[in-house]
Amino acid sequence: MHTGLIHSIDFSADGRQAGHLSIPYSIDRSPYYQIKIPYLRVKNGEGPSILLMAGNHGDEYEGELQLGRLMRRLDPSTIKGTVTVLPAANLPAVMAARRCSPFDGGNLNRAFPGDPAGTPTARLAHFLEHELFPRHDVILDIHSGGTSMAHLPCTLIERQKESARFERAISLMRAMGASHAFIADNGPAAPTSMGAAARAGSIGLSGEFGGGGTVSPASMAFTAKAIDNLLIALGIVDTPLLGTLDATKAALQLLSLSRHGQGIYAPRRGWFEPAVELGAHVKAGDLAGWYHDLERLDLPEEALHFAEGGIVISHRLHCDSQAGDCLIQVAEPIDL
Structure with a gap:
């Protein structure tokens, strides 16, 4: 009753399921308090599956707002396969407009593989890596520079030893339509969501979609285009859900960010x-x-x-x- 993470997702059911991932956490105000992280799961038969998440860091808003919009627009009849959405994964950090959780200081993107009996951030990381990520072909974790950094808009993958998965990740990253993308090399034990996705057997995609603790028309359009393009490339939808159909693809410059000297x-x-x-x-x-x-x-x-x-x-x-x-x-x- 006091540890773990509780949910009522039926992973085999078609249709639309909305609810919360609940993490029991006793606080001064409420001894039986639960952190309630919203989710949506939409499934229509067999087909590709994707988990879209934002709010890994609470002060990165492009993904949080666009995934909230996507939740309102997803209809099982218009998709093929499965889409799961976590628009505010590290909910305490999102509500506090902070990078890390105010409850335990947890940085979710440094907490994987997590601990089922640990702090709330560690319990969430464990559930994501061991229960949720393995049920999806692709994980897209949307980031931005947060309140302290300005970032060149770009997409991101981790370097993979398995060539087929690495090539598929590069193909999907190209399909997202960014003009810049970088390949991180944090190793198989990386405590990040992309490290967790690789260990779970999924293709991990991420990126920096804005920054400054705010959003702009350009950053929101970039985020919408990347999500739409990815869903179309996977064959989950035929037409954009967040923006308009854009057949143009920017020439992609791949980048490497792997040394402290950079x-x-x-x-x-x-x-x-x-x-x-x-x-x-x-x-x-x-x-x-x-x-x-x-x-x-x-x-x-x-x-x-x-x-x-x-x-x-x-x-x-x-x-x-x-x-x-x-x-x-x-x-x-x-x-x-």
């Missing part, structure tokens, strides 16, 4: 001023920005330079920075 990190308390825009092509030694010290105005700003070349993929939005904060990153263009 980022510049704050050496101490300071104020960061970027010198380049997202998407800029830079070389090793190029100026990345300046680091100011408003507590020592007699000191000149410090010029920061890239250690590696590539395409600028993200930078810190908050000017005020602490030692260890990532200030800016470049990704390496690659070909497969």
Whole structure:
């Protein structure tokens, strides 16, 4: 009664099922409290299956809003196969507008494979990796830069040792229609949703769909197009559910982000001023920005330079920075 995760999903049933994943968690206000994470499962016969999730981090809104919209539009009669939607996976973080859960400090995307008797975040991660992910062919986990980062819009996969799965992941990533995509190399034990998807035998897809703790018409359109294109590529739907049919496909530039040297990190308390825009092509030694010290105005700003070349993929939005904060990153263009 006090541990685990409770649900009433009938995984074999056709039709539309809406409800909650419930995690018992005693708090001061309510000793028998349950964290209620909304889900929708729509199934129409045999066919491909996909789990769409957002709110892994609570301050990343493009996926949360578009998946909420998708839930209202999904109809079993217009799909083939199965679509499961978790628009606010780390619900406590979503409701608190925070990256991590205010209940246990849990970062869901660092909590896999989880623990069925652990904290709420650990219990959710365990359920996702061991119960929900294995029931789906494809997992799409939608991210953005959150409140602290601006991010080049892009899709993402983890490098896979199994060539057939890796090639299928690349094919689906191309179908989503982004102009940039990067391949992460966090290894088979990665504590992320993409690591969990691989261990569950599913194809994991993700991406950074915006940033800044807000949304824009461009970021929402990018997210809608990626979801629609993926559902169409899988054969689950024939026409877009969130946007309009767009036959154009941008040329995809693949990127690799796998080394700490591709980022510049704050050496101490300071104020960061970027010198380049997202998407800029830079070389090793190029100026990345300046680091100011408003507590020592007699000191000149410090010029920061890239250690590696590539395409600028993200930078810190908050000017005020602490030692260890990532200030800016470049990704390496690659070909497969």
